[in-house]
Amino acid sequence: MTSTTLALPTTSNVHEWNDEEKAIVEAAGLVHTDSQTGQKTLAERPVVAAFLAHCAQTQLNPLARQIYCIARKSKGQLKWQIQISIDGARLVAERSGEYAGQTTPEFTSDGVTWTQVWLSSDPPKAARVGVLRKSFKEPLYAIALWDAYAVYDDVWENGRKTGEKKPSAMWSKMGPLMLAKCAEMLALRKAFPQDLSGLYSSEEMQQAGGALVERETPVTRELGVGPDGDVVETHPGAVIRNQRAQAARVASAPEAPARDWAAELEQVTDLDGLRFLYREAQRVGAFAEPVTFQGVGQTVEQALWKAKEALEETTPPLVEAKPTKVKPRDWLREGRALDAEQLRALIIEASTAGAADEVVGQLEEMYRSLSAVAPVEGASWAEDAGDDRWQGSPAVLDAEVVADDDEVI
Template identity: 35%
Template sequence: MTNELVLPTSIQPQTWNADTAAMMEFAGLTWLEQRPDPENPGQPKSVRMYAPSGIMAAFIAACRRTGLDPTAKQIYAAQMAGKWTVLIGIDGMRLVAQRTGEYDGQDPIEWQATEDGPWTTVPPKQPFSARIRIYRKGISRPLEQTVTWAEFGGTKGNWDKRPSHMLGIRVESHGFRRLYPMELSGLYTPEDFEADGELIAQGDNAPAAPSEDWTALFAAASTREELEAVRLRIPEAEKNDKLRTAFLARAGYLSREEARTEDADVVTDDSQTTDEGAQAPRPDVETPQAPSAPAPSSVPEALTQEEWEAAEAARFDAEQGVSDRG
């Protein structure tokens, strides 16, 4: 199969060749994002992003198990409510079933328009339920699967425009997973999640634009106070890991700048004291010590940069409710 030529043998991106990298990008496992440049406020830079290594490994294993081709969009990766999963289209499920050599056809999808209404192969304007029968060689009776609109229907996109078609895909995908658990276990179609508005994929399925360009506002903040003010304005529905990363990057940069400024002020004060001719204290005379000033709002000396960023991330999550990516 052609996809065997480009599937990576490693989940380490530095080992990929050009064909493999292109295939992984097409499958949604790597992409470019515009991120604020902490060293050049207001100047975004392109950053190559990668899906978690676990989902990369699961994706490669699913490709080998099913024989599906990512370049034909038969299989790809996406996020659902911030958690990654491997998705396949209904055509991919049909192909997997055929390749087993045990698929023995299926009856046409049927719908009910009402709970007590007759079953019909003519899609109603608004279905109550849908059912399908799928046959497998060696099994005397077909597998029959039924789903209802109340449990599996949606309200957005094609669910509003083509409700019977969408419910038909859901009943068919459920039936295939039940009939071929070894080949299709853990693999879902986009329709399985679009009903709940949970799919957050790259490209055409990307989430709606935010109400403001929060990453640009983070980059424009010149103090920690301004940065915090921007953070507090972000609506709950728009919080995500991307914004958390941008916030931490800018917070770290501002903290380092504040630390440099404070160090410079200390040096200036010492030089002025020397110019004024102040005499150094005698070593045999104890000099009263002034109360120590509070620690600046920068990276504490007792913490490494990584420890500080982890603490900031935890605080950001706790206060703002940003969920970690699975």
């Protein structure tokens, strides 16, 4: 059995990765490179953690392209998907000791007559593959419909869309083979749910790019357990539909009032307060917004750097204090009775007092709820972009704060 645990990172904390592990993570697709700007974006930490968990569970090698991550842009935001190749799925099935092969793919145009070789210039309506398992008496068949998986591109003339669509280059050239792979993945996932549940191949997920409005049929409908423990549909079409519904809800949410970042920066008197403000600007995607700070026009991110440099020059060295007994405080109880500004001050006080990360996180959730600011996906990992100016500050920050990957300033 080929193991990936020696090559892949064992933690999702980027600060603990060596150069070899960083290169492997990038090869696995967890680092997206913008084709126009060349800017690299690391996947959010939950995506990295989920990818490492899938690699550990399936024992698949990302360097052999048995498992990988793909980022697709949707309305300016990156959406990350963990996918496996058909060879990776077969390998997982074989390692189970129950895999006994599969039937030859078959195709049909009417659902009645099936053939193993598709010679017509028109695409088949469906493909089916049966997976054999030693504990099964009969093959387990799965059927994939052309309309549910084929990718279509818009037809353009004179720089305009004609309203017509045609199969993409890959599906036009190798449509039957692509559809057979989809059917095989469906059958493998049904036959080996313990090992392959929630994992999809690129052939199944190509329509995620939005080229085709997905359709769903009873033969391709699958159920699974969602993040809240509820039973949800896990067929690729349903997954994409849910993602689009979520994007529509975010797009239709009322816009938050514009924030006066310069005024908030003027009120910050210490690095803890500045760190909190940095994370707020990062979360709502305000780094590139123009602002006039100390009489100079600049971006919010540049103003934050400038404010940090000024605070570091005026902050006295940290003097180690003698340990004192402090009566435990019920931070959450205090926070529930406060407004947004009071809660912001309480968060800074709790962080300074060394409150548990879970408690501080819940206080920040209260603050975001009171501030009525919709969260922006992907606004994280600023400290992983190769800029280390926030590291190595004077001894005003204790070692635990500097080492915390969630802390940026």
